[in-house]
Amino acid sequence: MDWERLILNLLEGFPITVLLVVTSAVAGNALAVLVALARMSERGWFRFPAIGFITLIRGTPLIVQMFLIYYGLGQFREVRQSIFWVVLKDPLWCAFLALSISTAAYSGEVLRGAIANVPRGLVEAGKSVGLGKWQIRLTIVLPLAIRQSLPVLANETVLLLKASAIVFTITVHDIMGEANIFRAQTFRIYEPLLSAAVLYLALTFTIRRSFAVAETRLNRWRLR
Amino acid sequence: MKPTDPFVLLGFGEGGWGPVLLAGAWVTLQIALASYLLGLVVGLLLAWAKLRGPKWLRRAAEGYTTLIQGLPDILVILLVYYGGTSAVRDLAGLLVPGANIEINAFAAGVASLGVICGAYATDVFRAAFQGIPGGQAEAARALGMRPIAVFLTILAPQALRLALPPLGNIWLVTLKDSALVSVVGIRDLLGVAASGASFSRQPFTFYAAVAVVYLVLSIASGWLLSLMEARVARSDVRR
Numbered sequence: 001m002d003w004e005r006l007i008l009n010l011l012e013g014f015p016i017t018v019l020l021v022v023t024s025a026v027a028g029n030a031l032a033v034l035v036a037l038a039r040m041s042e043r044g045w046f047r048f049p050a051i052g053f054i055t056l057i058r059g060t061p062l063i064v065q066m067f068l069i070y071y072g073l074g075q076f077r078e079v080r081q082s083i084f085w086v087v088l089k090d091p092l093w094c095a096f097l098a099l100s101i102s103t104a105a106y107s108g109e110v111l112r113g114a115i116a117n118v119p120r121g122l123v124e125a126g127k128s129v130g131l132g133k134w135q136i137r138l139t140i141v142l143p144l145a146i147r148q149s150l151p152v153l154a155n156e157t158v159l160l161l162k163a164s165a166i167v168f169t170i171t172v173h174d175i176m177g178e179a180n181i182f183r184a185q186t187f188r189i190y191e192p193l194l195s196a197a198v199l200y201l202a203l204t205f206t207i208r209r210s211f212a213v214a215e216t217r218l219n220r221w222r223l224r
Numbered sequence: 225m226k227p228t229d230p231f232v233l234l235g236f237g238e239g240g241w242g243p244v245l246l247a248g249a250w251v252t253l254q255i256a257l258a259s260y261l262l263g264l265v266v267g268l269l270l271a272w273a274k275l276r277g278p279k280w281l282r283r284a285a286e287g288y289t290t291l292i293q294g295l296p297d298i299l300v301i302l303l304v305y306y307g308g309t310s311a312v313r314d315l316a317g318l319l320v321p322g323a324n325i326e327i328n329a330f331a332a333g334v335a336s337l338g339v340i341c342g343a344y345a346t347d348v349f350r351a352a353f354q355g356i357p358g359g360q361a362e363a364a365r366a367l368g369m370r371p372i373a374v375f376l377t378i379l380a381p382q383a384l385r386l387a388l389p390p391l392g393n394i395w396l397v398t399l400k401d402s403a404l405v406s407v408v409g410i411r412d413l414l415g416v417a418a419s420g421a422s423f424s425r426q427p428f429t430f431y432a433a434v435a436v437v438y439l440v441l442s443i444a445s446g447w448l449l450s451l452m453e454a455r456v457a458r459s460d461v462r463r
Contacts, residue, residue: 193303
């Protein structure tokens with residue numbers, strides 16, 4: 001049992017997993033704000049596409065979405081000859097795209113609930129001092145909604161980390177990918193998988209701690 | 225020249241993958257249902273362990289749910305699928321030297337998904353039983369009802385009402401999670417579609433078909449669940 005090789009391989013996968021989770025969390029949650037606002041819009045041509053997007057993403061497995069993007073889109077010559085092919089032929093980019101899109105749909109629904117729960121009086125107060133619609137949204141509604149949904153978003157980020165482990169099926173060498181290659185090459189089952197498990201548990205713990213810190217910092221005003 | 229027309233490829237005629245995909249969809253449904261039921265049983269037992277069990281059992285149940293909920297599903301599936309089957313084989317070899325038992329891939333897949341589903345169901349059941357006021361069981365016992373009758377006629381129906389919406393969510397998650405067993409080579413919907421995709425070199429056609437099947441199953445499940453919730457909510461007297 002070559003522990004040195006196993007540990008070195010897993011440490012090579014570690015930054016890939018962290019990179020994927022951080023970038024998809026940032027891009028996905030930014031998109032989620034747009035999805036939530038579109039989903040709550042009174043205009044049908046914003047609302048209905050948003051409902052369709054959310055239903056489609058939440059109703060199908062992420063692994064299928066990822067296969068569609070990475071293996072599927074290359075079926076079309078138009079895609080292979082377009083400028084997007086630079087991105088779409090790269091497994092890491094495809095993994096990032098699939099994870100961001102998925103986060104946008106799931107977090108979008110979380111934010112929608114939080115936005116709906118912002119007290120109406122605050123919006124009315126904003127109107128009465130002469131703020132515009134977007135000023136109210138950006139300075140009153142969204143900060144409150146995001147702060148309110150932090151505990152749920154912490155869960156969503158843990159789910160994102162867990163979901164990111166399937167990117168090895170499109171040949172990305174993340175933690176899980178390195179562990180699985182090691183398993184297949186050495187016929188060892190427990191050592192690579194349990195070592196990967198330790199890394200994932202450490203990352204889960206880190207995510208939960210960071211959100212807890214963010215939550216106490218953002219809620220400092222309550223203590224006064 | 226292999227066919228590229230999606231209607232031919234996905235159809236039931238010559239060169240069509242329709243029958244194979246249908247069989248795969250049936251495997252997916254069977255695996256999802258079986259692992260969901262297994263998960264419910266595991267969840268009920270562990271919820272009991274967490275609420276009423278002795279301290280060591282409570283700790284063990286707590287550790288199990290924390291561990292599984294903190295690990296990627298695919299990692300748990302590979303661990304249970306490869307690790308579990310080799311452990312069972314080694315154990316059989318110890319008990320009966322020279323024994324070589326084959327473990328059914330379907331059963332191993334169901335076991336691995338059930339382990340995951342059970343960890344999530346545990347906390348749902350625990351919250352549901354905790355959500356029933358303690359006076360309910362006390363009143364029933366004061367009337368002389370036996371513990372099993374208290375559980376079946378007083379506690380379980382009320383817990384079901386509280387647990388149904390989250391249990392519905394767990395079903396939707398388990399249904400989608402079942403696609404992961406194709407990674408270990410089980411011929412479920414995604415597994416057969418991957419064969420079709422590489423054979424015909426038309427991956428988009430096949431994976432889009434898979435997505436549509438999952439979407440239909442999810443929407444149909446969501447609709448059935450909302451009917452069940454409405455039916456169970458009728459007995460809610462507090463409204």
